[in-house]
Amino acid sequence: MRSTGGxxxxxxVAEAAGVSIATASRAMAGTNGVSAxxxxxxxxxxxxxxxxxxxxxxxxxxxxxxxxxxVVHEIGDPYFSEIASGVLDLARxxxxxxxxxxxxxxxxxxxxxxxxxxxxxxxxxxVAGSGFVDPALERTARGELEQFTAxxxxxxxxxxxxxxxxxxxxxxxxxxxxxxxxxxGLGHSALAVxxxxxxLTTVADRLAGVHAALAEAGLDPAAVPxxxxxxxxxxxxxxxxxxxxxxxxxxAILALNDDMAxxxxxxxxxxxxxxxxxxxxxxxxxxxVAGDLAPGLTTVRLPMAEMGRRxxxxxxxxxxxxxxxxxxxxxxxxxxxxxxxGAFVVDAASGA
Amino acid sequence: MRSTGGxxxxxxVAEAAGVSIATASRAMAGTNGVSAxxxxxxxxxxxxxxxxxxxxxxxxxxxxxxxxxxVVHEIGDPYFSEIASGVLDLARxxxxxxxxxxxxxxxxxxxxxxxxxxxxxxxxxxVAGSGFVDPALERTARGELEQFTAxxxxxxxxxxxxxxxxxxxxxxxxxxxxxxxxxxGLGHSALAVxxxxxxLTTVADRLAGVHAALAEAGLDPAAVPxxxxxxxxxxxxxxxxxxxxxxxxxxAILALNDDMAxxxxxxxxxxxxxxxxxxxxxxxxxxxVAGDLAPGLTTVRLPMAEMGRRxxxxxxxxxxxxxxxxxxxxxxxxxxxxxxxGAFVVDAASGA
DNA sequence: ATGAAAGCGCTAACAT
DNA sequence: ATGTTAGCGCTTTCAT
Numbered sequence: 001m002r003s004t005g006g007x008x009x010x011x012x013v014a015e016a017a018g019v020s021i022a023t024a025s026r027a028m029a030g031t032n033g034v035s036a037x038x039x040x041x042x043x044x045x046x047x048x049x050x051x052x053x054x055x056x057x058x059x060x061x062x063x064x065x066x067x068x069x070x071v072v073h074e075i076g077d078p079y080f081s082e083i084a085s086g087v088l089d090l091a092r093x094x095x096x097x098x099x100x101x102x103x104x105x106x107x108x109x110x111x112x113x114x115x116x117x118x119x120x121x122x123x124x125x126x127v128a129g130s131g132f133v134d135p136a137l138e139r140t141a142r143g144e145l146e147q148f149t150a151x152x153x154x155x156x157x158x159x160x161x162x163x164x165x166x167x168x169x170x171x172x173x174x175x176x177x178x179x180x181x182x183x184x185g186l187g188h189s190a191l192a193v194x195x196x197x198x199x200l201t202t203v204a205d206r207l208a209g210v211h212a213a214l215a216e217a218g219l220d221p222a223a224v225p226x227x228x229x230x231x232x233x234x235x236x237x238x239x240x241x242x243x244x245x246x247x248x249x250x251x252a253i254l255a256l257n258d259d260m261a262x263x264x265x266x267x268x269x270x271x272x273x274x275x276x277x278x279x280x281x282x283x284x285x286x287x288x289v290a291g292d293l294a295p296g297l298t299t300v301r302l303p304m305a306e307m308g309r310r311x312x313x314x315x316x317x318x319x320x321x322x323x324x325x326x327x328x329x330x331x332x333x334x335x336x337x338x339x340x341x342g343a344f345v346v347d348a349a350s351g352a
Numbered sequence: 353m354r355s356t357g358g359x360x361x362x363x364x365v366a367e368a369a370g371v372s373i374a375t376a377s378r379a380m381a382g383t384n385g386v387s388a389x390x391x392x393x394x395x396x397x398x399x400x401x402x403x404x405x406x407x408x409x410x411x412x413x414x415x416x417x418x419x420x421x422x423v424v425h426e427i428g429d430p431y432f433s434e435i436a437s438g439v440l441d442l443a444r445x446x447x448x449x450x451x452x453x454x455x456x457x458x459x460x461x462x463x464x465x466x467x468x469x470x471x472x473x474x475x476x477x478x479v480a481g482s483g484f485v486d487p488a489l490e491r492t493a494r495g496e497l498e499q500f501t502a503x504x505x506x507x508x509x510x511x512x513x514x515x516x517x518x519x520x521x522x523x524x525x526x527x528x529x530x531x532x533x534x535x536x537g538l539g540h541s542a543l544a545v546x547x548x549x550x551x552l553t554t555v556a557d558r559l560a561g562v563h564a565a566l567a568e569a570g571l572d573p574a575a576v577p578x579x580x581x582x583x584x585x586x587x588x589x590x591x592x593x594x595x596x597x598x599x600x601x602x603x604a605i606l607a608l609n610d611d612m613a614x615x616x617x618x619x620x621x622x623x624x625x626x627x628x629x630x631x632x633x634x635x636x637x638x639x640x641v642a643g644d645l646a647p648g649l650t651t652v653r654l655p656m657a658e659m660g661r662r663x664x665x666x667x668x669x670x671x672x673x674x675x676x677x678x679x680x681x682x683x684x685x686x687x688x689x690x691x692x693x694g695a696f697v698v699d700a701a702s703g704a
Numbered sequence: 705a706t707g708a709a710a711g712c713g714c715t716a717a718c719a720t
Numbered sequence: 721a722t723g724t725t726a727g728c729g730c731t732t733t734c735a736t
Contacts, residue, residue, distance in 0.1 A: 007470075007503040009729055020707045025731060035705060050499055052471045056408040056417075057729035060712045065408075067451070067472075076437035076640070076657065078430065085428035088454040092461070097468055099419070100452045102440040109444070116449055118359075119404045120419075147402050151359040233644060266644045288428070292585060292618045294646040305428065361713055372723045377715060387721060409713035412728045707736075712729105719724070 008049045017045040028053065059121060068312065069117035070100045071110065073129040077259070078287040079304060083128050083158060086308025094316065096123075103129070105200075107137045114144050124154040124315035128308070130202035131160040137199075138162060149319075156315040158307055159202060166314040166324045168307050172202060172284075175300035175330025176209025179282050180254060182298070182332055184217050187341040188252040188280060191224045194239035194264055195256045196231025203231070206256045206284060231256075236263020244271065251279055251341050258283035258290050261297055265337065276339035286333055296335030303328060360401045369397040380405065411473060419449045420664065421469035425457045425481040429611070430639040431656060435480050435510060438660025446668070448475075455481070457552075457583075459489045466496050476506040476667035480660070482554035483512035489551070490514060501671075508667040510659055511554060518666040519677045520659050524554060524636075527652035527682025528561025531634050532606060534650070534684055536569050539693040540604040540632060543576045546591035546616055547608045548583025555583070558608045558636060577602075581612075588615020596623065603631055603693050610635035610642050613649055617689065628691035638685055648687030655680060 014024035019038060026034045027042035034042075045051075059065045070087050072080040084100060091098045099117060103110040117125050125148065132138050142163055145155050155165040159172075183191065193210060196203045211221035227242050229235030236255055240263065243250050255261035261283030268275055275281055275295055283290060283299035290297040310326055366376035371394060378386045379394035386394075397403075411417045422439050424432040436452060443450045451469060455462040469477050477500065484490050494515055497507050507517040511524075535543065545562060548555045563573040579594050581587030588607055592615065595602050607613035613635030620627055627633055627647055635642060635651035642649040662678055 007499075011729075021730085022708075022732080023706055026706090029731080031731095033705065038705080052467060054412070054729055055472045056412045057712090058731075060406070060408045060412055060714085061729075061731040062712085074437065075427070075440055076430075076434045078428075078433070081430070081433035081436075082428045084433075084452075085426065085454070088427055088452065092454060092465075097451050097453065097472065099449050100436075100440065101449065102437070102444060113444075115404060120407045120449065233640070262641065262644045265646075269646055288585070289614065289641050292614045292645070294617075294621055363713075373714085374716085374724075375722055378722090381715085385721065390721080406713055409728090410715075412730085413713075413715040415715090415728070705736100708734090710731105710733080712731090714728090715726105716728105717724105717726085720722080 008051045010051070010053065013042065013046045013049055013051050016049060017042045065121050065123045066095060067097050067099055067120060067122045068315065069120070069122040069125040070098055071103060071113055071117070071125065071127045071129070072100065073103050073105045075100060075102060078289070079257070079259075079285050080128060082288070082304035083308035083311075086305035087126060087312050089305070090309045090312045105129075107132060107141065111140050111144060114141060114148075118144070118148050118153070122153070124156070124312070126156050126158065126308070126311045126315055127160065127163075128158040128311070129160070130200040131157075131162060133199050133201055133204050135162070154315045154319060156311045158311050161201070164323055166320075168311045168314065168326045168328060170302045170307065170328050171330045172205035173209040173212065175284065175302075175332070176206040176254075176256075177213045178330070178332045179284070179298070179300050180210045180213035181217075182334065183252045183254065183280060183282060183338060184213065184219075186252075186280065186338060189219070190247070190249045190251045191254060192243045192247050192250045192252070193224060193226040193254045193256065194236055194243070194260045195226050195228050196235065196260065197228060200231065203256055210254055229260075231260065233259045233263035233266070236260030237267040238263075240264040240267035240271075244268075244273065252338070253279060253281050255281065255283050258285045258287045258297065258299055261299065261337075262289075262293065265293060265295075265297070275337055277342045280338040282338060290333075291335065293337075295337045298335045298338040299333055301331045301333045360403045362403070362405065365394065365398045365401055365403050368401060369394045417473050417475045418447060419451055419472060419474045420667065421472070421474040421477040422450055422452045423455060423462065423465055423469070423477065423479045423481070424452065425455050427452060427454060430641070431609070431611075431637050432480060434640070434656035435660035435663075438657035439478060439664050441657070442661045442664045457481075459484060459493065463492050463496060466493060466500075470496070470500050470505070474505070476508070476664070478508050478510065478660070478663045478667055479512065480510040480663070481512070482552040483509075483514060485551050485553055485556050487514070506667045506671060508663045510663050513553070516675055518672075518675050520663045520666065521677055521679050522654045522659065523679055523682045524557035525561040525564065527636065527654075527684070528558040528606075528608075529565045530682070530684045531636070531650070531652050532562045532565035533569075534686065535604045535606065535632060535634060535690060536565065536571075538604075538632065538690060541571070542599070542601045542603045543606060544595045544599055544602045544604070545576060545578040545606045545608065546588055546595070546612045547578050547580050548587065548612065549580060552583065555608055562606055583609060583612065585611045585615040585618070588612030589619040590615075592616040592619035592623075596620075596625065604690070605631060605633050607633065607635050610637045610639045610649065610651055613651065613689075614641075614645065617645060617647075617649070627689055629694050632690040634690060642685075643687065645689075647689045650687045650690040651685055653683045653685050
């Protein structure tokens with residue numbers, strides 16, 4: 001053992017086992033070129049000494065890295081934590097470690113986080129979370145990522161296009177179209193949308209789906225108010241308040257994610273507005289708790305853990321010549337927060 | 353620039369800037385001993401070349417590491433994702449990167465995950481999540497961690513004692529005592545506990561708090577049924593079903609975490625049992641969604657993000673001679689899932 | 705099958 | 721203020 005207090009090195013193991021450092025390395029790596037007896041002896045010695053290989057030395061020498069990076073907007077948000085769960089599971093199966101970082105939806109932070117991952121020479125980066133509609137905001141991150149791939153790194157994005165990389169793309173447009181059709185099919189015509197910032201591509205795509213369904217039903221998309229607020233529960237509450245005040249005839253609120261829908265539900269309950277009798281509410285994502293709300297939230301299911309797993313899988317595969325895209329379905333889940341336009345509304349209308 | 357296609361090295365930057373590699377290193381690190389003019393030139397060159405320092409080389413040479421490890425049971429669980437959020441935030445402020453790993457509540461997986469973190473020479477490890485009552489399960493992880501600290505690593509645990517390391521400890525016992533008192537104060541005497549596996553110290557501690565409150569009210573703790581199931585929403589549903597079947601006179605269910613409480617609420621709603629009129633329900637943790645449920649969940653608030661932040665902070669401080677413990681308060685939050693014992697119950701009792 | 709030795713890219717003495 | 725050089729701990733040729 002070395003004289004200093006640090007952890008034992010391969011050289012210590014080699015010495016203790018009475019072999020050369022090269023043999024010790026081969027024994028630990030399981031490469032052939034070592035007799036079984038010697039290999040066993042080395043491994044036993046390593047165990048006895050509490051030897052753990054130094055990853056830094058290993059990647060410096062070998063050039064390879066067993067770390068992958070995951071970039072999310074906010075890990076406390078169930079959408080991202082479920083994606084992260086899928087990524088971590090697969091990573092563990094493959095013996096990889098994952099570095100996670102947070103951007104707080106700030107493009108600049110995102111950039112520095114990506115830089116850090118590059119510095120760590122991770123073998124792959126998975127970027128989860130909506131991009132920005134404004135190409136200027138996207139450009140820097142994009143440049144950084146392309147430089148990374150040029151240097152042999154692998155990148156997969158989740159729910160973000162415009163980014164010349166392999167991508168796992170939820171069908172936001174189709175999902176939003178379906179849920180809108182569902183609401184329309186229940187007889188609603190006075191809709192309102194609770195949206196996050198339109199600078200996010202996710203918001204833009206889902207909104208496009210809503211508009212598509214409206215148009216195909218012969219309705220004027222421009223007649224449906226879109227209220228913008230932060231893409232969070234709190235934003236949902238604000239939206240509900242404003243919709244009720246500015247568009248009192250509204251009978252259905254389409255929230256563009258579950259968090260906002262949950263906020264809407266809470267605000268409506270506080271204001272004594274019955275759901276779905278007076279107003280129907282829909283979400284998007286189907287986070288784990290959506291089914292446990294009262295009323296259960298009608299929403300669009302995205303297989304988030306699965307998306308995380310798929311993304312890492314793509315990133316680990318040999319790069320194709322052209323970016324691959326895996327589209328994942330967005331399925332309508334009807335629960336109790338939506339219902340037919342009720343008698344109540346007729347009363348209110350006649351009373352107005 | 354080097355001939356191979358890899359990313360540029362410090363040597364490339366130095367050459368391009370016309371300085372020695374040492375000067376380049378100093379310029380990039382911001383150490384003094386370089387004229388401002390030269391430092392600027394080097395940094396510009398680096399930028400132009402797209403140079404990003406290789407962390408592996410850096411930590412190998414410098415001996416220091418800017419990575420910390422975070423071990424959680426399941427990142428998809430809001431309890432852990434909120435803790436992770438706190439850890440990631442502080443880490444970003446301090447320019448640290450975080451490696452997160454999952455154990456799935458499996459002590460063996462936990463061990464291998466800790467080993468991996470050690471191999472990565474992270475400077476600190478934060479272990480979040482309940483430990484195991486059985487010392488045998490705890491022993492191996494404990495040994496590994498102690499070896500790590502002996503080698504100069506820093507460890508902080510969250511919600512786990514028995515582990516000779518700095519710790520952030522939620523006051524599980526006191527919180528459980530308070531919420532039990534609250535329920536008792538509402539006139540309930542037919543309680544039941546929905547618990548996770550008793551092999552978890554968190555479950556044991558919270559149960560002890562319940563028993564303490566019972567005892568101080570002159571009630572027999574042994575008379576209160578404790579139903580065990582997985583520490584999840586699903587487990588909560590199972591508990592509610594069993595409690596209703598086996599102890600039909602129950603008027604209050606104390607779930608030992610919010611996940612289980614949410615499961616209880618869902619099951620009771622399905623079975624047409626009114627909350628809180630017929631049965632009161634309480635949780636523990638106060639996850640973000642607790643206040644958005646209907647009825648709002650009465651629970652015990654744990655400042656999870658804050659706990660994560662505190663834990664990392666402790667881990668980053670100079671080690672003390674003795675383990676430090678930071679206890680964080682667990683405060684009762686009364687919402688709508690608890691209410692006084694109602695007339696309904698009297699009827700039911702007289703009808704039985 | 706085993707060993708010797710040359711790096712991997714950087715930091716940190718130690719010169720100058 | 722700047723340059724030279726010796727490692728950090730490992731993997732991997734190339735010898736033997």
